[in-house]
Amino acid sequence: MDGTVNAAAVRVGVLGAKGKVGQAICAAVEAAADLELVAEVDRGDSLEDFVTSRAEVVVDFTHPDVVMGNLEFLIDHGIHAVVGTTGFDEARLDRVRDLLAGKPEVGVLIAPNFAIGAVLSMRFAQAAARFFESVEVIELHHPNKADAPSGTAYRTAELIAEARAAAGVGPSPDATSTELEGARGANVDGVRVHSVRLAGLVAHQEVLLGTQGETLTIRHDSIDRSSFAPGVLLGVREIGSRPGLTLGIDPLLDL
Ligand SMILES: NC(=O)C1=CN([C@@H]2O[C@H](COP(=O)(O)OP(=O)(O)OC[C@H]3O[C@@H](n4cnc5c(N)ncnc54)[C@H](OP(=O)(O)O)[C@@H]3O)[C@@H](O)[C@H]2O)C=CC1
């Protein structure tokens, strides 16, 4: 919002603009010559700001409790959405599909992780999953994170489980017969997912795979929230030509 006018620039709004990721996205949009930051909305502001500012695409990094209402508003007003906020299960995705059915020209991109390394690490884990007897996921985040496990870990576990099922690989061996509740983590489609919350961290994940005489660790670290910006900007540039629901940035990267 520096007053420079580029008539061809995509008009971008940010929801959760004062949040940790929202601030990084606002800075990245402002630095991009082909994008114009036209609205910054946070708690207490009105979603109508996106209408009055004629935003074409809105980026949402808010909270799982409010993101569905935001999407309802944006789709209803014909505004494309790029969503990083977590908390999307199948029921929520179906609801978004229903909303889009009434506005077929609108595009919504929902991605559990916009960092290129995280996207690749999920792919690597998916590819490796069928070759190892055992697999567990450990995600490590800053202590202000609202949800556990992370959306990325949840999706990683789903992809691993799908790959193992398709290859006919059985469950990871585990002889545990007594345990303190929670000691073995959450069970996502048969894959154990462990959540660490630690001051000083940003967003990190390890996929541990093990089989006879060897282990493989696939680790990704977002050491700064700017890691999410290139993927988000790619989504902002592309979503106008991708009506309907797009899940993950993989198709935008030709993965
Ligand atoms: N897909 C991805 O690549 C990534 C996804 N995320 C996800 O993004 C989300 C946000 O993360 P993060 O930035 O760390 O969280 P923050 O809490 O730092 O930021 C969220 C912001 O949204 C604001 N907010 C809350 N409710 C509303 C509302 N109804 N309308 C407008 N603004 C609102 C918050 O205000 P207040 O502080 O007053 O509550 C806050 O400023 C999380 O779900 C997180 O998991 C995070 C990183 C990467």
Ligand SMILES: O=C(O)C1=N[C@H](C(=O)O)C[C@H](O)C1
């Ligand atoms: O809350 C965060 O910080 C992050 N949330 C996303 C998730 O839940 O996977 C993406 C990344 O891990 C950072």
